[in-house]
Amino acid sequence: xxxxxxxxxxxxxxxxxxxxxxxxxxxxxxxxxxxxxxxxxxxxxxxxxxxxxxxxxxxxxxxxxxxxxxxxxxxxxxxxxxxxxxxxxxxxxxxxxxxxxxxxxxxxxxxxxxxxxxxxxxxxxxxxxxxxxxxxxxxxxxxxxxxxxxxxxxxxxxxxxxxxxxxxxxxxxxxxxxxxxxxxxxxxxxxxxxxxxxxxxxxxxxxxxxxxxxxxxxxxxxxx
Amino acid sequence: xxxxxxxxxxxxxxxxxxxxxxxxxxxxxxxxxxxxxxxxxxxxxxxxxxxxxxxxxxxxxxxxxxxxxxxxxxxxxxxxxxxxxxxxxxxxxxxxxxxxxxxxxxxxxxxxxxxxxxxxxxxxxxxxxxxxxxxxxxxxxxxxxxxxxxxxxxxxxxxxxxxxxxxxxxxxxxxxxxxxxxxxxxxxxxxxxxxxxxxxxxxxxxxxxxxxxxxxxxxxxxxxxxxxxxxxxxxxxxxxxxxxxxxxxxxxxxxxxxxxxxxxxxxxxxxxxxxxxxxxxxxxxxxxxxxxxxxxxxx
Numbered sequence: 001x002x003x004x005x006x007x008x009x010x011x012x013x014x015x016x017x018x019x020x021x022x023x024x025x026x027x028x029x030x031x032x033x034x035x036x037x038x039x040x041x042x043x044x045x046x047x048x049x050x051x052x053x054x055x056x057x058x059x060x061x062x063x064x065x066x067x068x069x070x071x072x073x074x075x076x077x078x079x080x081x082x083x084x085x086x087x088x089x090x091x092x093x094x095x096x097x098x099x100x101x102x103x104x105x106x107x108x109x110x111x112x113x114x115x116x117x118x119x120x121x122x123x124x125x126x127x128x129x130x131x132x133x134x135x136x137x138x139x140x141x142x143x144x145x146x147x148x149x150x151x152x153x154x155x156x157x158x159x160x161x162x163x164x165x166x167x168x169x170x171x172x173x174x175x176x177x178x179x180x181x182x183x184x185x186x187x188x189x190x191x192x193x194x195x196x197x198x199x200x201x202x203x204x205x206x207x208x209x210x211x212x213x214x215x216x217x218x219x220x221x222x223x224x
Numbered sequence: 225x226x227x228x229x230x231x232x233x234x235x236x237x238x239x240x241x242x243x244x245x246x247x248x249x250x251x252x253x254x255x256x257x258x259x260x261x262x263x264x265x266x267x268x269x270x271x272x273x274x275x276x277x278x279x280x281x282x283x284x285x286x287x288x289x290x291x292x293x294x295x296x297x298x299x300x301x302x303x304x305x306x307x308x309x310x311x312x313x314x315x316x317x318x319x320x321x322x323x324x325x326x327x328x329x330x331x332x333x334x335x336x337x338x339x340x341x342x343x344x345x346x347x348x349x350x351x352x353x354x355x356x357x358x359x360x361x362x363x364x365x366x367x368x369x370x371x372x373x374x375x376x377x378x379x380x381x382x383x384x385x386x387x388x389x390x391x392x393x394x395x396x397x398x399x400x401x402x403x404x405x406x407x408x409x410x411x412x413x414x415x416x417x418x419x420x421x422x423x424x425x426x427x428x429x430x431x432x433x434x435x436x437x438x439x440x441x442x443x444x445x446x447x448x449x450x451x452x453x454x455x456x457x458x459x460x461x462x463x464x465x466x467x468x469x470x471x472x473x474x475x476x477x478x479x480x481x482x483x484x485x486x487x488x489x490x491x492x493x494x495x496x497x498x499x500x501x502x503x504x505x506x507x508x509x510x511x512x513x514x515x516x517x518x519x520x521x522x523x
Contacts, residue, residue, distance in 0.1 A: 049434075071439075078436035089431060106437035108230050154435060 001027045001158055001189040002048060007057035009043055009213075017043045018213045021057070025191060025206075027157070030184040032200050033193040034224055035210035041193035044210070045160045048191075049081050050074050062157050079107060081158045082151030086166035088143045090135040090150075096122065097131040100149045107154070117153055125149045125179060141172035145179065152183055159183060161192040165199060173199060197224040230441060237445035238452060241421045248420060249453065252413045256457020256505055259406035261464040264501045266399040268465060268494060272472070272487035273392040286362065288350040288369045289377045292320065298374025302350060305372065311365050313355035320348050347376055388487075407508060410457065414450045414512030415519075421446060422520045429521065443521060447513045454509020458502040465494050465501070 002025040009018040018040045025031050033041050046052040047059050050066050059066040062080045069077060090099050097118060104114045122128050125145040135143055144164055151159055161180065165173035177199055184190045194200065200207060200223060207222030208215060242249055288302060306315050324343035354362050366378045422429065432442050473488045 075433075075436040075438045078434060080436075083434055089427070089434070091428060091431060102431065103435040105233065106432045106435060106441060108438075108441070150431075150435070 001025055001029070001062060002191065003058075003060040004044075004047075005058040005060075007044075007047065007054045007059055009040075009047060009052065010055050016055075016213050018047075018054075018210075021210075021213075021215045023208055023215060023218055025189055027189055028184065028187045029206065030181065030190045030203075031192070031206040031208055032203070032222075033191060033208050033210065034195060034200060036195065039210040040213040041210055042162055045083070045162050045191070045193055048158070048160055049078055049083060075107075079154055080156055081160060082154055082156035084144065084147045084151055084159070084161045084164045086163040088135070088140075088147045090143055090146055092135050095132050095134050096127055096138070096146050099135070099146050100153050103150045103154055121149045121153045124152070124182070139172070140168050141175060144168065144176055148176070148179060148183070152188075156188060158189045158191070161190065161194075163194055164192065165194065165196060170198065174202075177203065200224040234441070234445050234448065238448045241425070241445060241449045242452065244424060245417070245420060248417050252410065252417050252453050253457045253460070255406065255410040255413050256454055256508065257460045257464075259403050259410050260458050260461035260501045260505055261468075262399050262403035262406060263504065264461055264465045264497050265468055266396045266403060267497045267500065268469060268489055269392060269396045269399070269487075271493050271497075272489050273388060273396070275487070275489060286352050286354070286366045286378060286380045287318075288352065288366075288375055289347045289379065290349060291374055291376045292344060292347050294348070294374030298372070299348075302369065302372055302375065305368065306350060306352065309365065309368075311354050311356055311361055313353045315350050315352045318349040318351055320344065320346050323348065407504075410454075411508050411512040414453055414509055415516045417453070418446050418450050418513040418516035419520055421449060422516065439521075443517045446517050446521075447510060450509040450511075450513020450516070451506050452509065454505035454507070454512075455502060456505075457509075458505025461501050461505070462498040465497060466491070469494050 002023075004021050004023055007018055007021045008016055010016045021040075021044065033044065035041050043052060047054055047066070048061050050069060054067060061077065064073075064077055066077070091102065094102060100118050100121060101114045104117060109117070119128070122131060125148055127142065127145055127149065130138065130142065133142075135146070138146065144167075148159075148164075159180070164180070165176055168176060173196070180190055180192065181203075204221045204223070207217065207219045207224070209217035209219075290299065290302070306312050320343045323346040324341075327341065327346060328338055354365060356362065363380065366380050369375055370378050429442060469488060469491075476487055
C-alpha cells in the first residue's frame with residue numbers, strides 16, 4: 001500500500017532531510033513512525049500525500065508512482081489517503097456534522113449520499129450526540145474524533161496521522177488510539193508519526209524509527 | 225452528483241467571498257469603474273470625431289457673422305459678393321431672430337442668462353456652402369469677407385475641423401493612456417483582493433486540498449470573484465458613458481456650425497462601446513484573479 005525505495009528529500013543542496021529511506025507497509029497494517037523532532041517524520045508523511053516531492057528515489061502510494069503523478073491527479077490520490085494532525089484542522093465556523101459533511105461536499109457528493117454517509121461515521125467516533133456543536137465547544141479529544149471522522153467518511157485506503165495525540169492527555173490519547181485501531185481493523189492502512197513512548201510501548205505494533213533523516217529501525221511488535 | 229450542487233457551492237463561495245471584505249470589494253469595483261469609464265469615453269470621443277469630421281469632408285462651410293447693427297447697404301454688399309462669386313454654391317441668411325431662437329434653445333436651462341439677452345444683441349449671419357472643396361480657395365474666399373464692412377467675424381469650418389482633429393486625437397490618446405494606467409491599477413487591486421480572499425480562506429483551502437477537492441473546484445470561486453468585480457465595475461461605467469454622451473449633447477446644442485453636434489454619437493454606438501467595456505472588465509477581473517490563484521494556490 002505504501003512503498004518507499006531509497007527516498008531522499010532535500011530543500012537545500014547537500015542538506016538532506018531524508019536520505020536512503022526504504023520500507024513497505026501492507027494493506028490494513030498499523031505502523032508507528034518514531035523519532036525525535038526534526039528527524040524527518042512529517043516530511044515523510046508529506047511525501048506520501050504529494051504535498052512534497054522526493055528529491056531522489058521512488059514513492060508508491062495506493063499503487064500510484066508519486067514521482068510521476070501529474071498535478072491534476074493529485075486530488076484523486078488524496079481521496080484515498082486521509083490525514084489527521086495534532087492541530088485537528090477543523091473549520092471553526094462549521095458544526096460537527098458540517099465539518100464531516102464538508103469533505104464529501106467538496107469532492108462533489110450529493111446531499112442524499114452525504115446524509116447517508118455521515119451519521120454512521122459520527123456514530124463510530126462516538127459523536128452522535130454532538131452533531132450540532134462547534135469545534136470551540138468540544139474537548140481536544142472530541143475535536144480529534146471529528147478530524148478522524150472527516151477522514152474516515154472518505155473511506156480512505158490509507159490514514160496518515162501526524163502526532164494525533166500530541167495535544168491530548170493520556171486517557172484521551174488512549175481513546176483516540178482505540179479508534180485508530182478500529183479503523184485499521186476495518187482494512188485501512190494506518191501510519192502514525194508520534195514521539196509518545198507510552199502509546200508505542202502499549203500498542204506493540206510495527207515501529208519505523210527515523211534518525212536524522214535515515215531509517216534506523218524497522219521492528220515488528222516494537223517499543224519506542 | 226452533482227454538478228448541480230457543486231455549482232451551487234461555487235456560487236455560494238463567490239457570494240460569501242464578495243461580502244467578506246466589503247471595503248476592498250467596493251474599492252476594487254470603483255477603480256475598475258473609473259478606468260473603464262475613461263476607456264469607454266475615449267472610444268466614444270474617437271467615434272464622435274470620426275463622425276463629425278467625415279461629414280464635413282464632403283461639404284465644407286463657413287459662416288459670415290455680421291455686426292448686429294450692420295446697415296442694409298452693408299448686407300447688400302455681402303450678398304452681392306456671395307451672389308457673384310463662382311466659388312459659392314449656395315448660402316442661407318440666418319436672421320437675428322433665428323439666432324435668438326437658437327440661443328434660447330441652447331440656454332433653456334438658464335433663464336437668468338436668457339432674460340438679459342434680446343434678439344437685438346445677436347449677430348445675423350450667412351451660412352455659406354462653397355462649390356469647391358479646395359480649402360485654399362475656401363480660405364481665400366472667407367478672407368475676402370473679412371475685409372467687407374459690417375462683417376464682425378468669419379468662421380471657417382476647416383479650422384474647426386483641423387482643431388478638432390488635432391486636439392481630439394491628443395485628448396483621446398491621453399484618456400486612453402490614463403485609462404490603461406488605471407486599468408493596470410485595477411488589475412493589481414483585483415490580484416491583491418483575491419490574494420486576501422485566499423489568505424482569509426486558507427484553512428478551508430487546506431482542508432479542501434487534504435480531502436482531495438479538485439483544483440477546478442477550489443480555484444473557480446476565486447476566478448469568478450475577480451470576474452464579477454470586473455463585470456460590476458464595467459456595468460456601472462455604462463451609465464457614465466450615456467451620461468457623458470448626454471452632457472456632450474447639451475454642450476454642443478445650438479452650435480451654429482452644426483459641426484460639433486456630430487460629435488454626439490447615437491445610443492447604438494454607446495451600447496456597442498458598453499459591450500467592449502463589459503468584456504474588458506471581465507477580462508481584467510479574470511486575469512487579475514487568475515494570476516492571484518496561480519501565485520497563491522499550490523497543490
